[in-house]
Amino acid sequence: MTEQSTAGPLKRTPLYALHKELGARLVPFAGYEMPVQYPTGILAEHAQTRTAAGLFDVSHMGQVRLTAKPGQNAAKALETIVPGDIAGLQPGKQRYTQFTNDQGGILDDLMVTSTGDHLLLVINAACKDADLAHLQKHLSGLCEVEPMFSRGLLALQGPQAAQALARLAPAVATMTFMTGAWFTIDGAQCYVTRSGYTGGDGYEISTPAAAADAIARKLLAQPEVKPIGLGARDSLRLEAGLCLYGHDIDITTTPVEAVLLWSIGKERRAQGGFPGAAVIQKQIAEGASRKRVGIFPEGKAIAREGAEIVATSGKESGKTVGKVTSGGFAPTLGRAVAMGYVDKALSANGTKVELLVRGKPAPAEIVPMPFVKHAYYRG
Amino acid sequence: MADMKYTQEHEWIRIEGDTGTIGISAYAQEQLGDVVFVDVPQAGRKVAKGDSVAVVESVKAASDIYAPASGEVIEANAALADTPGDINVEPMGKGWFFKMKLADKSELDGLMDQAAYDAFVKSLG
Numbered sequence: 001m002t003e004q005s006t007a008g009p010l011k012r013t014p015l016y017a018l019h020k021e022l023g024a025r026l027v028p029f030a031g032y033e034m035p036v037q038y039p040t041g042i043l044a045e046h047a048q049t050r051t052a053a054g055l056f057d058v059s060h061m062g063q064v065r066l067t068a069k070p071g072q073n074a075a076k077a078l079e080t081i082v083p084g085d086i087a088g089l090q091p092g093k094q095r096y097t098q099f100t101n102d103q104g105g106i107l108d109d110l111m112v113t114s115t116g117d118h119l120l121l122v123i124n125a126a127c128k129d130a131d132l133a134h135l136q137k138h139l140s141g142l143c144e145v146e147p148m149f150s151r152g153l154l155a156l157q158g159p160q161a162a163q164a165l166a167r168l169a170p171a172v173a174t175m176t177f178m179t180g181a182w183f184t185i186d187g188a189q190c191y192v193t194r195s196g197y198t199g200g201d202g203y204e205i206s207t208p209a210a211a212a213d214a215i216a217r218k219l220l221a222q223p224e225v226k227p228i229g230l231g232a233r234d235s236l237r238l239e240a241g242l243c244l245y246g247h248d249i250d251i252t253t254t255p256v257e258a259v260l261l262w263s264i265g266k267e268r269r270a271q272g273g274f275p276g277a278a279v280i281q282k283q284i285a286e287g288a289s290r291k292r293v294g295i296f297p298e299g300k301a302i303a304r305e306g307a308e309i310v311a312t313s314g315k316e317s318g319k320t321v322g323k324v325t326s327g328g329f330a331p332t333l334g335r336a337v338a339m340g341y342v343d344k345a346l347s348a349n350g351t352k353v354e355l356l357v358r359g360k361p362a363p364a365e366i367v368p369m370p371f372v373k374h375a376y377y378r379g
Numbered sequence: 380m381a382d383m384k385y386t387q388e389h390e391w392i393r394i395e396g397d398t399g400t401i402g403i404s405a406y407a408q409e410q411l412g413d414v415v416f417v418d419v420p421q422a423g424r425k426v427a428k429g430d431s432v433a434v435v436e437s438v439k440a441a442s443d444i445y446a447p448a449s450g451e452v453i454e455a456n457a458a459l460a461d462t463p464g465d466i467n468v469e470p471m472g473k474g475w476f477f478k479m480k481l482a483d484k485s486e487l488d489g490l491m492d493q494a495a496y497d498a499f500v501k502s503l504g
Contacts, residue, residue: 041467042438043413231412235438300416300460302436329415329438336416358434358441 013059014212030125037229045232053158054228062128077142085265091116104276105251152212157202160224177376199240241369256283294369301362385496411437419455
């Protein structure tokens with residue numbers, strides 16, 4: 001969890017009053033006052049999302065609309081700053097990509113959806129001002145770059161999310177993973193994508209600011225749905241092996257090192273044309289010297305972010321070879337899990353390592369991710 | 380009649396004769412959130428006041444538990460290994476951490492009594 005310190009008073013999302021009403025514990029997060037948990041607690045909220053449906057306020061994330069200027073192509077324009085295949089994105093389809101820098105490092109990761117007329121971007125809260133400046137700097141000659149930072153963004157996640165949301169908008173039931181469409185929900189025009197950050201089925205619902213509170217209350221009135229805070233959002237995404245920007249990925253990690261190569265289209269790998277392409281193409285050809293891996297600490301030691309990873313075999317044996325970038329308790333598995341970067345030589349599944357947990361070495365093993373199987377709805 | 384005292388780190392110690400039972404307060408468990416793992420000290424361990432003697436892990440974070448006084452650990456709450464959630468449910472009861480033989484009860488003089496602790500928690504908002 002990041003608690004970015006930013007100058008000035010904390011901002012509030014359109015659901016602030018609702019969070020207070022629900023008894024949330026509010027904490028500063030990326031400049032916003034956000035619910036970390038509700039009275040039932042993180043374990044119950046985590047289980048709720050894995051077994052029924054959970055509603056998350058993610059309105060602090062940045063939403064940006066790109067519209068091509070006359071004679072221009074917004075997707076082609078965006079491709080100059082991301083390695084993802086955006087030009088090939090059909091209307092109503094969504095894709096995950098990253099803003100890269102000239103060294104191949106990741107400035108932020110984002111979701112891009114084509115509506116046909118526009119591209120809708122969802123960017124991380126802590127990065128949104130920098131991302132906006134980056135977009136304006138590189139794309140403003142080609143696209144209208146419109147921040148929609150006041151809009152609401154609700155995530156409804158879990159195996160019963162579809163049946164709950166379908167009561168308000170029946171057609172969402174047949175949407176498949178990583179697609180988006182406009183729906184009228186409670187009288188408001190909302191853009192809904194079947195996506196999320198939990199590894200499970202679910203939706204993200206972009207709402208007009210003024211409609212967010214009423215829609216959230218409508219969703220919470222469904223018997224399957226309970227409110228979920230950022231604490232469970234973090235444990236859910238960790239179990240799903242998903243990266244948290246500023247922790248598992250940042251300007252010092254490339255998409256190849258982070259094992260996000262799947263998000264770079266074949267053609268784009270070959271043709272480049274995005275910042276850091278030379279570095280990334282070289283890593284694709286030769287392999288990166290380090291890799292993001294999943295780790296199971298043995299026993300009950302919980303290795304958290306920053307814990308050193310020590311080799312117990314090979315020529316680096318006894319040396320620190322990396323650090324845990326995210327780690328914690330995985331409620332679904334009832335055990336500790338972690339992810340971090342290790343040298344390529346130590347990245348094979350089954351490799352034994354040690355983690356320094358509060359200074360004490362704890363045996364651990366490199367394991368595949370996700371820790372909990374994804375359950376996306378693919379139709 | 381047992382005497383209950385509190386530290387500024389939100390630990391409680393119930394004093395019966397020269398034995399102290401240590402745990403964390405209701406306020407502390409609420410701040411921590413769901414506890415998923417507790418590392419308690421072994422019986423026989425000699426501890427000095429202020430030593431980190433136990434670790435409580437919640438979903439969010441790990442926190443050290445400090446010895447409120449010097450002495451020797453005589454019993455740890457073994458049940459917490461299987462049911463760490465006892466700390467959330469009953470922090471002052473079955474969620475106790477360990478018992479110790481107190482070397483010098485005068486070390487406890489600086490600790491807060493119930494009224495002082497209640498006021499302290501209130502001051503934290």
